[in-house]
Amino acid sequence: MNSKSDDPMHIAPELLESLEKKGVSRRDFIKWCTGMAALLALPSSFIPRIAEAVASQKPYLVWLEYQDCAGDTEALLRATKPTVSQIILDIFSVEYHETIMAPSGFAAEKSLEDVVKNQKGKYFAVVEGSIPLKDNGVYCCIGGKSAIDIVREVCGNAAATLAVGTCATHGGIPAAAPNPTGAVGVQEAVPGATVVNLPGCPLNVENLTATIVHYLTLGRLPQTDRLGRPLFAYGKRIHDNCERRGHFDAGQYVQKWGDEGHRQGWCLYEMGCKGPETFHNCPTVKYNEGTSWPVQAGHGCIGCSEPHFWDSMSPFYGRLPNVPGFGVEKTADKIGAGLAAATAAGLAIHAVGRAVSSGKKDKE
Amino acid sequence: MKDKKEIVYVWEFPVRFTHWINVLCLLALSVTGLYIGNPYTLAQSSSQYIMGWMRFIHFVAAYAFLMSIIIRIYWFIFGNKYAGLSEWAPFSGKRIGEIADDLRCYLFCCKRTKAHIGHSALGGLSYLLLLAVFFFMVFSGFALYSVNHTGAVWTVLGGWMTNVMYLQTIRLWHHLLMYAIFAFTLIHIYLVLFTESIEETGIFNSIITGDKFIPEKDLE
Incomplete structure (x- = not known):
């Protein structure tokens, strides 16, 4: 794989051949690598580096799911370009994913424990869904453990945690007022963990893939904004x-x-x-x-x-939020017009009062 | 009331200047702001730039408005005694008592006996509150502007607010307080006319010339 020519765009033929054997065509793979470079705003000279990085590593990944609708899992399973999901399933060793994994019960929980123990500091944790903190996190328990306990252990020992979907990043819909379960996102639940936030409802799986490709290619997580979101995906309005x-x-x-x-x-x-x-x-x-x-x-x-x-952001079909305390039908403009009318009326009454009172004084 | 009157130069140039700049800016900001907040299709074709111009005027007027506020605050310190902050903020018990007198006068409970040289206590207080509203409008406006203008200047001028309030909440209050300014403007103009009819000090013209005509007995 190190037989590089002088051509910066050169991708080792052995690498492409081995992928062909797995059913990923050379053409699709290079297209995919190019797409990833474009998404990450990297120059085309990174295409071979992405190809090598993706083909030479097989990091462990665990996918945890808490309070949500499994929409992000759906997004993952429907990832565009079928060959890509093939690539992803190939580059990753997905050890735990409740919706799609084969093992169940104690065997399933054991595979999670094994990753945390044996791959400490090396595996990726993907979290989907919010974590309830109210009443000791009793509102979401898996295998007898609360979500917050699992997340503390799994995300605390991961190389990085990718919070996918707005529920996992900031609490999302479960955290909507009045937030009955005290739902929060991963960053708030495990302040010490390395978390990259990939919000969206659901997230765009392309951004999840690109974040991981960034890490595999450059050895570090992408630069983020103040909300912990990668700038390549959330840097533009x-x-x-x-x-x-x-x-x-x-x-x-x-x-x-x-x-x-x-x-x-x-x-x-x-x-x-x-x-x-x-x-x-x-x-x-x-x-x-x-x-x-x-x-x-x-x-x-x-x-x-x-x-x-x-x-x-609600109402979703209105420019401005509803004014609190005035009933949902009242909009800001109606209230503003009302205030202006009330002022004009007040002034008119004052003027009349003045006319009356000065009239009285004239009589005196 | 046939007292001899003396001309007093009350409103210095910066006070009058900022007053009229504020009027022009608020007019431009309100007209464009109403369109930006609730636009309708004016364009006949996609090659027009109506919202673009509305926003451009809104932003330029906003900068001019901010400069006007800065000049006026500067004049708190360097202006004459009628321009100082103590004319606005009721620091003393005497001033607070005058507010009550002003209110009684406006409610026809008693008659105003003394002409004001500078601001009345209640009037001054209303300008202090208006300044607070102006500050909110500037900060909230720049907070909305900072969404796609990331830089230290805009962070200081309002971007910090996005850490405190939701963007949409900021938008709502930026919108609502415009109506508060409308209400203020109506009351302001009405009470100036009202005061003129009682005091006859030429207050209505004084914001153009700077001079008021004060009865000799009311000069301190």
Whole structure:
């Protein structure tokens, strides 16, 4: 594998041959490596490095799932480009994943314990779902242990923990007000652990793969923002890469679902699109083999990769949040107009009062 | 009330200047802000740039507004005694008592006997509260702006707020307090006219010329 030529783009033929034997075509593999380099914004000279790194290592991975809908697992299983999931299953030794693993019961739990014991500091932990802390974490228990106890042990001993989906990164929907189980994300549950946050509802598996490829290729985790999200995936605002941005700047808006503007593909800002406050690479990477993403399909962004989006980004079909304490039907503008009207009325009454009182004084 | 009146130069140039800059900025900010917060299709074609211009005007006016606030705060210190912070903030018991008197006057419980040279106590307090609203508008505005303008300047001017409040909550209050400023403006104009009719000191013109006509008996 070290027989490099002077060509920086050279990928060892032995490597490609061995992959061909496993059923991964040379063409698909190089395409995949190129796609990963592009996603990570690495120059093309990294393509052979990615190829080598991915083919030469087989890290252990455990996938833990707590309070969620298994949407991130679904996203993983439906990963685009079937050959890629093949590659991933091949590069990883997936030791534990409740939804897809063969063992059950004590055997399943033992495989998790073995990884934590034998691969200490070397394995990856992927966490999906939020961790309840209220009442000693009693609301989510697996094999007689609470989620928080498992996470402390497994994530605390991992090389890195990848929190996938907004539930695992910031509590997500289980943490929505009033958060009955005291749900939190991994970073908050295990403050000492090395955590990379990959929020989304669900996450885009391309970003999970790219994060791992980054680690395998460069030996370190990708640079993150203040919310622990990799900058390559969450460094740009949806609004700034949106294909409908031209209509926003021009001043062309969808006013009603199905109206002329909606049919023309105009901006969804008025329909409550949260693209202007959401950071994610949806517009560029998209979903389902790069087929589409919500805004392309005619639905505004709901800000699912931002912390506490269920509380802070709702109503999903309104520009502004509802005003607390005024009932859900009242919007800010109605209240503002009401205040202005009340002021005008107050002033009118004052003017009348003044006329009356000065009239009295004149009589005196 | 046929007292001899004396001309007093009350509002110095920076006070008048910032007042009118504020008026222009608030007008521009409100008109563009209302559109930005609740846009409708004005464009005939995609090659137009209506929202782009609205936002551009909003941001330029915001910077001008901030500069105006900075000049006015500077003038708290270096201006005459009618421009100082003590004219706004009721520091003394006497001043607090005057607020009660002003309120009674506005509620027709008693008649105002003495013309104010500078601000009335209640008026001054309302400007202090308005300044607080202005501060919130500046910080919240720059907090929203900082979302795609990451730099130390915007972090200091408002980006820090995103660590304290949800972005959407900031957006909501930025929107709601605009209406508070509308309400203030209505009351402000009304009470200036009202005061003029009682005191007859030329208060309405004084924000242009700076001069007020104070009855000799009311000069301290």
